[in-house]
Amino acid sequence: MTTPTAFTHPGIAFGCDYNPEQWGPDVWDEDIRLMKVAGVDLVAVNIFGWSHIEPREGTFDFSRLDDIIGRLHAAGIRVNLGTGTASPPAWLARQHPDILPMAEDGTRRYPGGRQAYCPSSPVFREASLRLVEAVVDRYDAHPAVEIWHVSNELGCHNALCYCDESAAAFRRWLREKYGTIDALNSAWGTAFWSQTYGEWDEILPPRATLSARNPGQQLDFHRFSSDEVLGQYRAEAEIIRRRSTTPVTTNFMVTAHIENLDYWTWAADMDVIANDHYLDHRLADPGAELAFAADLSRGLGHGAPWILMEHSTGAVNWQELNLAKEPGQLIRNSLTHVARGADAVCFFQWRASVQGAEKFHSAMLPHAGTDSGTWREVVELGGILGRLGEVNGSRVVADAALLFSWEAWWAADSECRPSQHVGYLDQVHNAYRALHDQRLTVDVVAPGSDLSSYRLVVVPGLHLLREADAAALAEWVRGGGTAVVTFSSGIVDEHDRVWTGGYGGPLRETLGVHVEEFAPVAPGTVLTLSDGSRASLWSERARSTGAAVLATFADGPSTGSVAVSRNRHGAGSAWYVATHLDPDAMSRLIADAADAAGVGAPAVVTGADGPIELVRRRRDDTSYLFVINHGTTPARVEALGHELVAGEPVAGALAVPPGAVRVIREEGTA
Template identity: 45%
Template structure:
């Protein structure tokens, strides 16, 4: 499933207040880390900041069940009551993310193992095997106990299943995983003949005659079987999802009216979970995002928030975690610059978030994340961070009318494919330099530079309704996807794809007959060999674009293919570099970029294509790419978010009324001038009649 599509199964919180009329604001709250007297100060400061929801109990298993089968809910009862008395709702966690020490001591067989057989011991978090039946039994017992105790508590508005599933234990190579992997393979392939064909096991004498001969792709003397690796990645994503579904089933049985979610990590450590396959297992989408430092970070944030919104099918979603300032896990962890706290939050809101929450409420004094920022920092409430937190709370209250609206669909779709991400970065490829996520971000940034709104869509999402589909490095193309892309072009759509696309099928087997394999017919070209480039090498195209890392030798082009650019020097001098083939009707087209042209080259090509593809013409409000324009709308009106991508003030002319953000206006009259502060976001309310 590509996106959440069924309104009947899409729920916010129990009382419906996450629909129109109330923006949610809060954090992970960990009162168990603090003395009782701090709790009263916490709720006082929460009310000052406008906090109205917290995630509670995420890492509390060891305190809730201090010994096997012995429960201590007294402290949690008190916290739940205190929060409710102060008007703060609770997204209550099942607390299963990190097992207590006694469980690992009694059952060391729950501990995951790495690719080389190393056991991951207690002392951090997520030290459990997704396929362990022992862990599952204890986790579901805890889940049921919590559900039965708090089913009718008035503070409970949603369930938070586990936490960041698979963040540290996605790939487990234990014997439990091996058994589960074989069962998964039997269900997928049914016969060993089918599996042997899919994996190409005639190579290197890997042919299987018995199911129990198959192992996870553990450390081996040299390159492991690519098909085996891909299926183990799929299996691992499904194994963690299976745990989600198991806890979900208990909660649905005991508290059927309380919506359930888990926090995805669409952009974070776990790139190997295909979240598009998890959408039927949550009532609403939640996501964690942590800003990449530097100038790239703001566009990177927009990209992943955009994808999250489209995974949610355009419906509101929950920003479960991000940071008020510095994180603590990178080599260098700079704090956020002035204005960035609000900009990051409001950019997520622009892309559909109706809830903005942080990790965490109060910055920890001890433990592995003590230098990770919080809404209340070590310096306390008399601090720049807390003042910014209070200011953001006021801005979010002003944005109450935006809640419940949907992000307005763009005319350009930028395809994101998890499996192409996994496979294109595999070992034993022509080059290790190309990066799938970096290449997709290159094209997204080029679109932003031109002021072109685009939806970042999962590959399974429908293409109809888009005028343009851009699919960078679409490496894995099964038959069904090939036919969808062909139908899109034949139907008058404009496709643009890039190097290393269409090369393999769903089993990581190369399409024969020349590259770009599955896309060769629709593009009308044949590539005989890749020409990756050594570090420090570059070539120029005749357009002036500079190519690094990757180029390709296009050996044949069909007569109806137009050559838009050529290699200007090097061994490929004079050879086609960028081609375009129009569909039979002439209204659609398929463009191929055989080289890594970078952001400047991508921007120049898109500008050229805009001459006859109107959807690639930029929004005038984008002020030459200095401002990202995002629109949320419903039948009542439109809300235009204008995010300043620069470190300087930018003035734009917009209709409507300024309702929130870091900007000043001339009175918010129609077509008035609006000056957006550096790194600021302005939100303008625009009547339906003003729609262009």
């Protein structure tokens, strides 16, 4: 096994997915010419190349891939080289239909889309690794290859497979985890509904049933499935690392509604974190979710710079309503990722497809060609990134953190819960949006992380909470930290077993509140608090056991109970929010907590009529302040130094035009 080098690229990489197999060589030359015009210097190829380079089993044809990699290299463009395993070719499924994934209702899913394979299939694994060996042996020594790209968006469609092969793999995973069938029965609470198992072979994946399924079984199946997909990554990466020192990664999907993979358990296997992100217009605030995803991507790498492997120039093709981006939004969105730690900005894709499922997905070179607003904005972005090269390698500075857990997501959103109208991400997004509104820079970290560098930690709806992780949070508060914890936190342990004695379990002493009963309300019901705040969806029948009560429920099923409280715990304090506050109320509460913790925005801004993002990146004694004006009026930021986008000195203050981004190399802040 070789030791990989770190991912290094001069300046901020500007790149794209390129699918030359959709075009002829006459188009390739024009594409490469235009890539140079735009400033593109990193191109992903062979992402979906399997059927092109292995058209029949064991027969490889690398001629076209050789050609395009050679042309890119001759133009000075580096290559992000895919292993090609993202979707199996039709011949593999025809010869081995048992590789096809099975849905929870027991029906197979067929070729014709992508990722038509079971992650536990040994036949798929063998065929895919044979392909990886051939690709690596051919291209590892090629000077164009800057990074290896394993598969593509692993588990996006097929993370959960319920076939017999998956069932056998699930049982092997369970035996390794629990050791004995009695330990499994205890963990899953199988005494309920006569579900007790006597032999391992009696256990199946949580296939569709006539009633609700066992929550412990479902939680472990999520864990197993995440591990099983990670196993495909590890198998491919191992082949690469036996032959190569070039860094290896895959593109995560840290974005709204992608929940099946626990990336905290994946991150250590990556030589650099890479993420795909697309604005989700099904959310109330897509811009805040973009910032959250970028902060979480950075958190997965413990603060190190990361790669934005995919995002869009405009509309996607897979939402119910695919909205185009407004003029200037392409640049603002891209530089938000850079502000939050990305050292590479890449798009899906270079040239818009004219056929296939993604023909209406936006691209750097749209169907309209170079005489288009999108193309002109792409070229402008390329120029800006060229001027920001010195930012490369710097790290984001944050005094606040937000705890996020895929396990808590799985447990909180189980089939039988107090309200199907409240989900884990509802709380996460509500809390993060409030932090975003206050222009606070946030690291997104896992429960149990070292919190010593933070003064404010927000814990939204951490439904599943291990005792050790609760103790770490309590000790941090006791040492002087300020925590804000929202409802449905500390409800179950790692086995989805309820902490008894009052909800909040191992956090009860820290919060100084005893929660006796949940009392959710129907969507559209407005709850009023004693301080005039408004809330919805959730209330609790709770009393203080030492916390100062800041607001109670003025109406609804929990009238008179604690709604918001603050508890002194050692040298620190813990705030508790027992309802889903509306955005304005949540923003005010976070502002009060941040003020109490001594946490503020990175700079003072005045004059803006819309959202302003402020993020500071630092390397050694040099810091860079990103100012992103999403409003319609100029904003004025207090700063001293040199602005890199427009190339002008900043002597105390800088006007940032509406819709613009400015990046200031600061003086006197290090």
